[in-house]
Amino acid sequence: MSRLLTEVRRSPLLAVGVVVVTVLATVAVLAPYIAPFDPKAIVGNALEEPSSRHLLGTNDAGADIFSELVWGARSTLVVAASATALVLAIGVLLGLVAGLRGGVVETLVMRSADVVLAIPAIPLLIFIASMAGPSRTVAIVSIGLLGWPQVARVVRSQTLSLRNRGFVHAARGYGADPLFVMRRHLLPALGPIIAANLAFMAGLAVTIEAGLAFIGLGDPTTASWGAILERALRHQAIYVTSMWVWWLLPAGLAITVAVLGFTFIGVGLEPRFNPRWTRFA
Amino acid sequence: MSALLDVSDLRVAYGGDVHALRGVSFSLDRGESLAVVGESGSGKSTLAMSLAGLIQPPDAGGSVRVDGQELLGATGDLLRTLRWDRVALCLQNAPFNPVATVGDQVAEPLRDRRGMSRSAARRRVEALAEQVSLDPALMGRYPHQLSGGERRRAYLAMALVLEPDLVVLDEPTAGLDPATRHDLVAHIAGLTSSHGFALVVVSHDLPDATRMADRTMVLYAGEAMEYGATRRVLQSPAHPYSWALVNTFPVMSTTKDLRPIRGHGPDPRAVPPGCPFHPRCTQVEPICWEEHADLRESRGRQVACHFGGVKTLLAAVGVHKTFVDGRRRVRAVRGVSFTLQEGESIGLVGPSGSGKSTLARMVTGHLDPDGGEVWLEEEVVTASWRKDARRLRRRIQLVMQDPWDALSPRLPVAELVAEPLLFADDPPGPKERLVAVEEALDGVGLPTSGEFLGARTHELSGGQLQRVALARALVIKPKVLVADEPTAMLDASEQARLLVVLRERQTEMGLGLVIISHDLAVVRKVTDRMVILDAGRVVEEGPSNVVSTVPASATGMSLLKWAPTFSIGADASGQEQAVGERVAEWPSDSR
Numbered sequence: 001m002s003r004l005l006t007e008v009r010r011s012p013l014l015a016v017g018v019v020v021v022t023v024l025a026t027v028a029v030l031a032p033y034i035a036p037f038d039p040k041a042i043v044g045n046a047l048e049e050p051s052s053r054h055l056l057g058t059n060d061a062g063a064d065i066f067s068e069l070v071w072g073a074r075s076t077l078v079v080a081a082s083a084t085a086l087v088l089a090i091g092v093l094l095g096l097v098a099g100l101r102g103g104v105v106e107t108l109v110m111r112s113a114d115v116v117l118a119i120p121a122i123p124l125l126i127f128i129a130s131m132a133g134p135s136r137t138v139a140i141v142s143i144g145l146l147g148w149p150q151v152a153r154v155v156r157s158q159t160l161s162l163r164n165r166g167f168v169h170a171a172r173g174y175g176a177d178p179l180f181v182m183r184r185h186l187l188p189a190l191g192p193i194i195a196a197n198l199a200f201m202a203g204l205a206v207t208i209e210a211g212l213a214f215i216g217l218g219d220p221t222t223a224s225w226g227a228i229l230e231r232a233l234r235h236q237a238i239y240v241t242s243m244w245v246w247w248l249l250p251a252g253l254a255i256t257v258a259v260l261g262f263t264f265i266g267v268g269l270e271p272r273f274n275p276r277w278t279r280f281a
Numbered sequence: 282m283s284a285l286l287d288v289s290d291l292r293v294a295y296g297g298d299v300h301a302l303r304g305v306s307f308s309l310d311r312g313e314s315l316a317v318v319g320e321s322g323s324g325k326s327t328l329a330m331s332l333a334g335l336i337q338p339p340d341a342g343g344s345v346r347v348d349g350q351e352l353l354g355a356t357g358d359l360l361r362t363l364r365w366d367r368v369a370l371c372l373q374n375a376p377f378n379p380v381a382t383v384g385d386q387v388a389e390p391l392r393d394r395r396g397m398s399r400s401a402a403r404r405r406v407e408a409l410a411e412q413v414s415l416d417p418a419l420m421g422r423y424p425h426q427l428s429g430g431e432r433r434r435a436y437l438a439m440a441l442v443l444e445p446d447l448v449v450l451d452e453p454t455a456g457l458d459p460a461t462r463h464d465l466v467a468h469i470a471g472l473t474s475s476h477g478f479a480l481v482v483v484s485h486d487l488p489d490a491t492r493m494a495d496r497t498m499v500l501y502a503g504e505a506m507e508y509g510a511t512r513r514v515l516q517s518p519a520h521p522y523s524w525a526l527v528n529t530f531p532v533m534s535t536t537k538d539l540r541p542i543r544g545h546g547p548d549p550r551a552v553p554p555g556c557p558f559h560p561r562c563t564q565v566e567p568i569c570w571e572e573h574a575d576l577r578e579s580r581g582r583q584v585a586c587h588f589g590g591v592k593t594l595l596a597a598v599g600v601h602k603t604f605v606d607g608r609r610r611v612r613a614v615r616g617v618s619f620t621l622q623e624g625e626s627i628g629l630v631g632p633s634g635s636g637k638s639t640l641a642r643m644v645t646g647h648l649d650p651d652g653g654e655v656w657l658e659e660e661v662v663t664a665s666w667r668k669d670a671r672r673l674r675r676r677i678q679l680v681m682q683d684p685w686d687a688l689s690p691r692l693p694v695a696e697l698v699a700e701p702l703l704f705a706d707d708p709p710g711p712k713e714r715l716v717a718v719e720e721a722l723d724g725v726g727l728p729t730s731g732e733f734l735g736a737r738t739h740e741l742s743g744g745q746l747q748r749v750a751l752a753r754a755l756v757i758k759p760k761v762l763v764a765d766e767p768t769a770m771l772d773a774s775e776q777a778r779l780l781v782v783l784r785e786r787q788t789e790m791g792l793g794l795v796i797i798s799h800d801l802a803v804v805r806k807v808t809d810r811m812v813i814l815d816a817g818r819v820v821e822e823g824p825s826n827v828v829s830t831v832p833a834s835a836t837g838m839s840l841l842k843w844a845p846t847f848s849i850g851a852d853a854s855g856q857e858q859a860v861g862e863r864v865a866e867w868p869s870d871s872r
Binding site for chain 1: 642645646647664666671672674675678679681683686687688689691700701703704750753754757
């Protein structure tokens, strides 16, 4: 934690990212208390303009847009966090195993990574979502299955260099098993890199989640930013009046800010931990 | 036809419970010589006295025959006629009577037994004095007027005066200066062949004893551990005890520091069961205390060891390693073979890039060779993750060149050192672990305070770190320690401390030690043998003193030429000149 604080002091970008993500997380956690209405309920007339009752007005069905936005933070973060966790779990494990074992295992893992990377992600996601039906779980699992190669690659390359460090050799020399070496010597050393990747993956997950919802493949039962965009843009007269300012813009901005927040964290951490940067720093 | 002296199963137990000799057998003929060597308390003097019939039943058992006549249980009359006439025993301290001249005392047996006249006896004594290179004029003096060496030579003359068949010398050279000692040894050796008597020399002084005798018996706790030709026994001792004994000797032919035998000498009151040397031996196995080891033919001599002598601990057999870097192939190690004996310390020396470190990593199972094998006792060392391979690797530990790299910067000292213990067959609990860690740190001369145990690598000096790494390697009590340039990153004083610690630990734990370095000066201080590597091949191999003084290979010569010396203002090729300069500078220095 103190380490994070020193990093924050070093990089303003990181500071901004941390603030944004913290605000986002707070809003997501406190959604029931912040949002004045149930985001799915019809609580007013259709297409009301912003007022003290409806801060961002209502949509064409008469639901409160502000409440929808607040609850959308929650669903966005849930997807981002779960998908990122899944990506990291798969990526770190495969990367470690590939780097440490080498040989056939490594070839297998890295070639699979190449294959997955070569697959165009969005069409596949659309395919999966349309086959499996739109649900949050499907989104999370799809992102997890598609995102791991990047993490696995970074972790593997780091493992390859760590594997040749004296303390890892020594550990093998006194009979340590691979799991111990990973736990005790590799994971702690990989921590910062994993943290940086975590931030980037989270940003990516936010975009993908919003994207899926935007093309109508989001979970219809939960409020999400992508769903707001989708509904707003389906409305024929969105640009006819100024309603896009409070209906379309806030959700779009929310997505942008969230992604930027995560990305800033990643970028802020990267110079410290990306070996390609530190080598010349 | 039996030999002149025939000793079989000689046992001596003083008062029934002090077992000085426990079944010694050998035979000796005229013109032959035997050196009996061993530490104090090994039963050497008892053996000498038994040969002169000075120890009789009930203390003594077995048989001592001189020319077929049994000495044990013989009558006083028989013994009297045998002594001096047939068997001459020279005791350690040359006991002359202080109130008679030396000449008279030497002549006494002649007059007493042979009934010679005074003048004939004197002539005979003077002739004898010359044979032992003593000035005949000294014969008229009193014992206290002679030096120790002269007195000893006179005593030798006295032993020879009746031309005995068997001469037994007990510590003939103890307390003499080197020149006198050398003379005396040369004379005794010469007399053996010219007079044709059988000689038994009992001594704890290995080099002297063995220069006088063509056969050697190593005695320990009243038993023969090794018995065979002196050259063999001394140059390549087979029994772990003979090996250790040879290593304790301060002789000019080794450059290494002295190495005491671990533990204490045997107590004749409580001789250990099985092989008496097992409590101090480094290669013990249960059979060593369960069964007695009899003298058996092994390696061209007789050895009383269940394993036929010192075991080969580590053997690299034709080890190859080629690194492929893109299209470039680097043949780092090209068929290297070497062996390491139990308790031995060898140096792998060579210039940078000679494949030393690669070899070290292969030998310790950090890297698999492309070809060839590394044997640790009866198993092949590999870098596999398999359980048996991992267990085997625990017995051969590597101390790396760079302690900053070898120790994880994330962990405190206590955890670093304790880590290997986690993989023991029955892992110790946290408390035992702490005890083991403290013991290991103490063993390498590091503090065991809580503060130190909690320190991280960046808080310690290079020397301390290297000793932490050493403690970590030793905490699981390996059989072999491989140290790859262990002092390369340390300053001279830290280097000296580390080397001292390394040697101490080696003696104490009976480690096989492989030191890898390009520094001849360091390696010759801690090793028995050296293997010189160049371009991945062994170019020379031999005793450290030889390799470090008169190397035969070009690589060895270049290593020697550029080895560090203190010749100021000159390179090694101008060493003599430099010394001369320094001597010339002294007066101005001392002002």
